[in-house]
Amino acid sequence: MSTVVETGYGPLRGVDDGRVTAWKGVRYAAPPIGDLRWRAPQPPEPWREVADATAFGPVCPQPVEPRIPIDLGAPQGDDCLTLNIWASSDIAAGDRRPVMVWIHGGAYVLGSANQPLYDGRLLASDGDVVVVTVNYRLGAFGFLDLSSFSTPQRRFDSNVGLRDVLSALQWIRDNIAAFGGDPDRVTLFGESAGAGIITTLLTSPAAEGLFAGAIAQSSPATSVYDANRGRRLADQFLTKLGVAPDDVDTLRDAPVEALIAASRALFNDVPLQNPGNLAFVPIIDDDVVPDNPVKLAREGRSHPVPLIIGTNKHEAALFRFMKSPLMPITPEAINAMFTQIASEQPHLVLPTDDQLGTAYPGLRGKARGMGVARDVGFRMPSVWLAEGHSAVAPVYLYRFDWATPMLRLLRLNGAHATELPFVWGNLVAGPKDPTFRLGGMKTGKVVSARIRARWRNFATQGKPLGLAGEAEWLPYQEADRACLVIDRQDSVVNDVDLHIRSAWGSDVLTFR
Secondary structure, eight states, X not given: OEEEEEOSSOEEEEEEOSXXXXXXXXXXXXXXXXXXXXXXXXXXXXXXXXXXXXXXXXXXXXXXXXXXXXXXXXXXXXXXXXXXEEEETTOOTTOXXXXXXXXXXXXXXXXXXXXXXXXXXXXXXXSXXXXXXXXXXXXXXXXXXXXXXXXXXXXXXXXXXXXXXXXXXXXHHXXXXXXXXXXXXXXXXXXXXXXXXXXXXXXOGGGTTXXXXXXXXXXXXXXXXXXXXXXXXXXXXXXXXXXOGGGGGGGGGOOHHHHHHHHHHHHHHHHHHSTTOOSSOOBOOSSSOOSOHHHHHHTTOSOOOOEEEEXXXXXXXXXXXXXXXXXXXXXXXXXXXXXXXXHHOTTSOOOOHHHHHHHSTTOOHHHHHHHHHHIIIIIHHHHHHHHHHTTTSOEEEEEEOOOOHHHHHTTOSSBTTTTHHHHHTOOOOSTTOOTTTTSOHHHHXXXXXXXXXXXXXXXXXXXXXXXXXOOOOOOOOTTTOEEEEESSSOEEEETTTHHHHHHHTTOTTTTO
16 A cells, blocks of 8 residues: 655655555755765755655665674665655644654764664554654764865865754655644654764754754763864875875765775774764864854753753663773773863863762772763763753653663663663564563563653653653752653652762863
């Protein structure tokens, strides 16, 4: 069974399974190839014939990371600026239902909106929402700042990955009504780098009016660099690619394989040279990103939309498990990170060893490093942003603690990204997924139902209401700092971050 809708660019045919209609691989921008490489996305060319939207489009070219086996859901290709839509089959003409727009994670270099994990069928079928997932440019294609290399013959735009998401949101604003969605009730939700994009757009003038609510899961909110660092990373990239600065015009025709190889090399080298840093992140450009988002939020300059923000209890465990250098876990890496911060910004007050001892009682070495890495990368940036944004709009802070018996056995516990299956309701990622091999499925389904209800109610009602009988999740305020702890049973705990706040209260990472 198929369903045709008319967009502002032309008709699309999706597929209806009786419960949900899906339109996949919907083009929201022109292919970013040739002269459009490293340029802001441009509108797609209109079409007259009914376009097939029953299969996913290509995903952004990216390196294969053996330690992170991701099913991307489609082949890689340059023509990747597409989105996917799921809507309940019972939507009638003229219906206007809230829209949930997903921005996937992957350290700004990996992943896609087409991953089976992000299949929106269940979320759309069990809730009164239209679900959209967005593909955007990654790695060097989306987060390499070449703008300082612009010439009269060749222009490079900044933050093109962010501009892709903005373009998708503009497309949704102008077209989602055709799918039964309400353009005035769009909630952004995303995880890791996707959440970082969301917290960055929360203070971007270009995003004003494009979303009415936001959910940021494990946002690296302070991983936004200034233009000088962006230029240094671009220099390193060109060196690895073997392109001289005065030959940047040749980049439009550089082979994709060579660009990916240089991206992989830079991605691997940067956190080894500079612990706590990533190769590809949003750059402060005085345009899309006017300043550090956490700094702006703490000045009361974020868009006044309701926000859910939080992290997982054991974020860093995933990086230890993968032996990834992306987070500084060893004492040597953490000391190197602190030394770098002190040399670059001597006015900042770093936590003392006594303060760290209070924040992580009884922990030394890597055990303490796991806590420091979690709080440097995710927890404290989220808390700082919550503190600032709560002055302009309701904020709901959470911490995800629950883990299956297998994840506890593997010492992953509530590691980075382990909440994702529960948000989407897609609990088993194929026959090789070990998550539930030692049990936990019954509880997992209950945890998932609770999270989906809260996320869905936030999108539909502006408040993260739980299922009947569940704890009331109160907004975050300085007086009590309420936090929803998601576990076998939900609970609301006041100032759950008291000890770590005492060590990190100087905002040492906000202005990096």
